[in-house]
Amino acid sequence: MQPSSRRIRRRRRAAALASVTLLTLVVSTSADSGRLPAGSATAAGPTATARPAALGPCMISGAVDVQLSEGIPTPPGYARSTGTVRALNLMVDFSDAPGRGSALDRYREFFPQTTRWFRTSSYGRLDYRPAAPVGDWLRMPKPFKAYGIERGAPFDPAYRKLVEDLVAVADPKVDFKAYDLLNVLVTPNAGPSALDTVLSVTFAGNAEAPVADGVPVANASFIYSRQDDGSGSYDKTGYRVLPHENGHVFGLPDLYTQDGGGAVGHWDIMSEDWGAGNDLLAWHKWKLGWLDDEQVACATAPGTTEHVLTPLPERGGGKLVFIPVDAKRGYAVELRTPGGNDEDVCKSGVLVYKVDADVDTGYGPINVVDSTEDSGGCTRSPNVHAELSDAAFAPGRQFKDAGAGIRIRVGETDGDGNQRVSVTRR
Numbered sequence: 001m002q003p004s005s006r007r008i009r010r011r012r013r014a015a016a017l018a019s020v021t022l023l024t025l026v027v028s029t030s031a032d033s034g035r036l037p038a039g040s041a042t043a044a045g046p047t048a049t050a051r052p053a054a055l056g057p058c059m060i061s062g063a064v065d066v067q068l069s070e071g072i073p074t075p076p077g078y079a080r081s082t083g084t085v086r087a088l089n090l091m092v093d094f095s096d097a098p099g100r101g102s103a104l105d106r107y108r109e110f111f112p113q114t115t116r117w118f119r120t121s122s123y124g125r126l127d128y129r130p131a132a133p134v135g136d137w138l139r140m141p142k143p144f145k146a147y148g149i150e151r152g153a154p155f156d157p158a159y160r161k162l163v164e165d166l167v168a169v170a171d172p173k174v175d176f177k178a179y180d181l182l183n184v185l186v187t188p189n190a191g192p193s194a195l196d197t198v199l200s201v202t203f204a205g206n207a208e209a210p211v212a213d214g215v216p217v218a219n220a221s222f223i224y225s226r227q228d229d230g231s232g233s234y235d236k237t238g239y240r241v242l243p244h245e246n247g248h249v250f251g252l253p254d255l256y257t258q259d260g261g262g263a264v265g266h267w268d269i270m271s272e273d274w275g276a277g278n279d280l281l282a283w284h285k286w287k288l289g290w291l292d293d294e295q296v297a298c299a300t301a302p303g304t305t306e307h308v309l310t311p312l313p314e315r316g317g318g319k320l321v322f323i324p325v326d327a328k329r330g331y332a333v334e335l336r337t338p339g340g341n342d343e344d345v346c347k348s349g350v351l352v353y354k355v356d357a358d359v360d361t362g363y364g365p366i367n368v369v370d371s372t373e374d375s376g377g378c379t380r381s382p383n384v385h386a387e388l389s390d391a392a393f394a395p396g397r398q399f400k401d402a403g404a405g406i407r408i409r410v411g412e413t414d415g416d417g418n419q420r421v422s423v424t425r426r
């Protein structure tokens with residue numbers, strides 16, 4: 001059975017809506033109280049106070065009413081995305097959907113794969129420590145149907161009730177304040193199949209969430225069903241819904257839109273978490289604090305500047321050239337090759353994409369430039385957006401935005417696989 005792209009699209013939209021609903025809370029609470037300045041210890045991403053002034057113009061930001069923005073730095077309230085991050089995993093079931101088999105088998109659908117995915121993508125900077133302090137299914141006091149959980153359901157009232165009940169049931173065995181984020185791994189027989197409607201959702205930066213052991217359950221991902229796409233690769237890649245949902249916990253927006261994965265394709269797990277393994281865009285890695293500022297070049301100077309990019313999967317070296325267009329948007333340039341978490345790069349090269357910090361989650365904050373429009377793409381991998389799979393620019397090719405006065409030229413590749421790129425701006 002081959003799942004259709006239509007199914008994937010419907011699923012994606014659900015998560016986008018839920019994220020939008022929830023992040024409203026983030027904006028209103030931080031605007032009201034202003035308790036935590038950007039750069040505080042609880043902030044996600046590279047929010048150190050002293051950053052090179054040269055990068056300032058590339059630290060784009062959107063309007064305050066953008067709820068989940070590509071802007072840098074990520075506002076406070078989200079989970080930390082570097083160093084040791086402790087993830088509490090609770091497996092839950094219901095009287096009308098009793099857990100089948102061991103709860104720890106459900107846990108093992110996601111671990112250690114998720115830990116490894118983060119270690120690889122972050123070049124070792126995110127030390128993700130999952131824990132399952134309760135080895136059995138936690139039976140919720142009401143049937144699944146009674147919670148009214150549907151695709152796109154907002155936090156209130158359904159999820160508030162579920163979290164309150166979960167805290168009450170788990171609290172005797174769990175010290176909630178010992179963890180940075182919560183994964184609720186729901187028994188797969190609760191709710192519809194992921195191929196019909198995906199319920200998996202994250203509520204991030206939610207300071208108004210129910211309190212457990214003195215702290216709000218502010219960053220929580222809920223995982224339902226199984227993303228078995230029928231391609232026979234579920235055992236290998238089905239866990240990736242969790243790194244996607246945790247991406248929201250760290251402040252990343254959804255990159256798919258109502259039209260599916262056509263804006264970014266398979267180049268980022270926040271766009272497509274089905275199908276073959278994939279990584280994050282370099283922009284996201286910078287936002288999460290997984291690239292040093294020295295690995296990012298901010299191309300602001302008029303005239304031509306020369307840059308060297310190293311392949312994204314490799315540790316160290318220049319990873320991202322950003323060309324700001326204005327204070328809210330700009331072009332990002334990176335070198336994508338197979339390796340690391342990227343299993344299905346069928347055409348290596350320089351990926352160019354526009355980042356708009358003023359566009360909200362699910363509405364297309366990032367758009368990849370297709371170097372070969374209407375080619376049909378180079379991938380045959382199931383559930384990988386095909387058209388953009390050959391979007392990367394090969395040596396000798398160039399991209400031009402005449403209106404913005406920007407030209408990006410892809411130069412030669414050296415013997416080590418590094419890529420020269422020149423940027424010209426007026």
Ligand SMILES: [Zn+2]
Nearest residue numbers: 015016244254
């Ligand atoms: Zn999402």
